[in-house]
Amino acid sequence: MASDMNDYFNKKKNESQRGGGFQAPKSPKIDFNMNSQKAGMLWLIGGFVLLLVLAKPFVIINEGERGILSTNGKYEAQALLPGLHFIIPLIQQVYVVDTKVRIINYADKIDRASTTGDGILVKPAITVLDKRGLPVSIELTVQYRLNAQLAAQTVSNWGFSWEDKIIDPVARDIVRNVVGQYEAENLPIMRNTIAQKIESGIRSNVGRQKNGPAELESVQLREIVLPQKVKEQIERVQVAKQEVERAQQEVERAKQEAFKKETEAQGVANALTIEAQAQAKANQLIANSITPGLLKLEQIKVQGKFNDALKENKDAKIFLTPGGSTPNIWVDMKSDHTQKVSSK
Known part of the structure; x- marks a missing residue:
């Protein structure tokens, strides 16, 4: 049977070579002969x-x-x-x-999809009761890292969720203790002090943990969310303070204006006083400079003027004031014209 099949294929092969027809592809030769050691x-x-x-x-x-x-x-x-x-x-x-820096954001309104990622966690804002029992929300950001040198001991003691056992409860406890000391309306005023106390408390508490499992980088107080009634009360107080400050400014402005006018009036009075004193001093100097000889000389000068007048008008009459003081009065009898001559 096998020989018949071979003869059949050989016959077909010869026919195809003679006629130039279809040639069947040759099958590749694979050598499966391999010794057992190499295999x-x-x-x-x-x-x-x-x-x-x-x-x-x-x-x-x-x-x-x-x-x-x-x-x-x-x-x-x-x-x-x-x-x-x-x-x-x-x-x-x-x-x-x-062991890189990791972050926990305590907030209610942060988009978790855009803020969560490599080493960033988002947790709800910390709810705190103030000194009077009013609820206040604190938004906080805590940056920290795992102590690289003691990483194996930390994982052995605290497990792989070590930050939820060390950082998170410490942050919440410190925030409640600090904020609970103040009344809600005073929190915005004491913001810087509160932020310093929170960071100092968290840093101290984390640092006291056995074997120092974590290193605190920073703590930022981002927002203090107050109740609506407290916000309205603070706004009313702010408006009242602004009105008081405005009134105080008006009073201060009026005081300055009055002081300015008083200063100007005092300046005018001082000027008049100085002028009067100067005039009095001048009069005193003039009075001290008038001597009997000077008066006699002035009388001689005036008498000379009258003598000159009598030369031109012999009918004139001269009236001398008592004591020989000047001025003298002379009357022209012809023209009935009265003149007054004053010494200069």
């Missing part, structure tokens, strides 16, 4: 590669991270530094923890 090596290498892919006996720690090595469920005391580390599959396992 075993290939299977061994393939199995080892497959084991590496599945077991992954190494781990790469990136910068800003630490590796917590667990051997049969027990954590090693020293964390793995950034780099390549080989482990024993199925016996050892590495848990990677973040």
